[in-house]
Amino acid sequence: MEIDFLIIGQGLAGSAMGYRLIQEGKKVILLDQPERNQSSRVAAGLFNPVTGRKMVKTWKGEVLFPEIIPFYQELEQVTGKKFLTIQPIYRPFLSIEEQNEWMGHSSDQEIQPFVKKIEVESQDARLKDSFGGVLLQYSGWLDIPAFLEGMATFFGDRLHQEEFKEEELVRLGEYWQYKQWRAKALIYCNGLGAMRSRFFSFLPFAPVKGEILEVKQNFDPPFIVNRGVFRVPLPNGNFRVGSTYTWHDLDEGPTATA
Numbered sequence: 001m002e003i004d005f006l007i008i009g010q011g012l013a014g015s016a017m018g019y020r021l022i023q024e025g026k027k028v029i030l031l032d033q034p035e036r037n038q039s040s041r042v043a044a045g046l047f048n049p050v051t052g053r054k055m056v057k058t059w060k061g062e063v064l065f066p067e068i069i070p071f072y073q074e075l076e077q078v079t080g081k082k083f084l085t086i087q088p089i090y091r092p093f094l095s096i097e098e099q100n101e102w103m104g105h106s107s108d109q110e111i112q113p114f115v116k117k118i119e120v121e122s123q124d125a126r127l128k129d130s131f132g133g134v135l136l137q138y139s140g141w142l143d144i145p146a147f148l149e150g151m152a153t154f155f156g157d158r159l160h161q162e163e164f165k166e167e168e169l170v171r172l173g174e175y176w177q178y179k180q181w182r183a184k185a186l187i188y189c190n191g192l193g194a195m196r197s198r199f200f201s202f203l204p205f206a207p208v209k210g211e212i213l214e215v216k217q218n219f220d221p222p223f224i225v226n227r228g229v230f231r232v233p234l235p236n237g238n239f240r241v242g243s244t245y246t247w248h249d250l251d252e253g254p255t256a257t258a
């Protein structure tokens, strides 16, 4: 069967790529082995326009952020599922100096569109935010498992739940032959799986591991709190907190230390 693209992996990347190509009228097949390590299934799904200890605009924020909300809203319509939550992020200030710094930042053209408000007083003692904080907008989180399920239904028989074995891939003239498919191009969206590919072995991958925790709490402000650790409100008084970040213990699965 002749196709335009064979996409390997149906995480966030493969789903978005597959959808856009189908919209462009391309013939697409996706292969996904759900038993593989899937960052998308365990991620918190936060999208935050201003990040890092130094609070800088997220990489390519000016291009990506105007796309995020309309893109996932469109996919909610297409799949008939709800997975997008648009919610401000509140970052408490730790000192008066930081508050002053943010007063300066708010005229910075790169960051200013993402600042909803600068609070100079505490919003709640439980937040330990005596110096106030910054409220960021165009942020929120995606329920990624629900999104992936919706997209799997959308792809229908274009999606095959099977392991892609690179050793079975054959170059035939202009095409890549893999099993019954003859593809004009391959797109690797297989996350860390790309480390084992002959095409990407030259890349200096540095995998990291992250763990998140779900907790029940009875404090529910109308924003995500983010200060070193994020706290995302989920339904029924549950909250997702995290994430840890390590380059050392890369075993799969949760740890007591985290």
Ligand SMILES: Cc1cc2nc3c(=O)[nH]c(=O)nc-3n(C[C@H](O)[C@H](O)[C@H](O)COP(=O)(O)OP(=O)(O)OC[C@H]3O[C@@H](n4cnc5c(N)ncnc54)[C@H](O)[C@@H]3O)c2cc1C
Binding pocket: 008, 009, 010, 011, 012, 013, 014, 031, 032, 033, 034, 035, 036, 037, 038, 039, 040, 041, 042, 043, 044, 045, 046, 047, 162, 163, 164, 165, 189, 190, 191, 192, 193, 209, 210, 211, 212, 242, 243
């Ligand atoms: C704990 C944690 C929290 C995170 N929180 C956030 C966050 O809040 N915000 C954020 O932006 N990012 C977050 N991330 C990062 C984010 O999860 C990843 O950047 C993103 O999910 C990567 O998506 P992907 O589609 O590239 O890869 P993946 O989700 O890993 O998808 C790859 C897919 O390819 C499949 N696959 C692999 N090999 C094969 C094969 N040989 N054959 C067939 N299928 C194969 C896998 O099964 C999988 O479905 C977090 C990550 C972790 C671990």
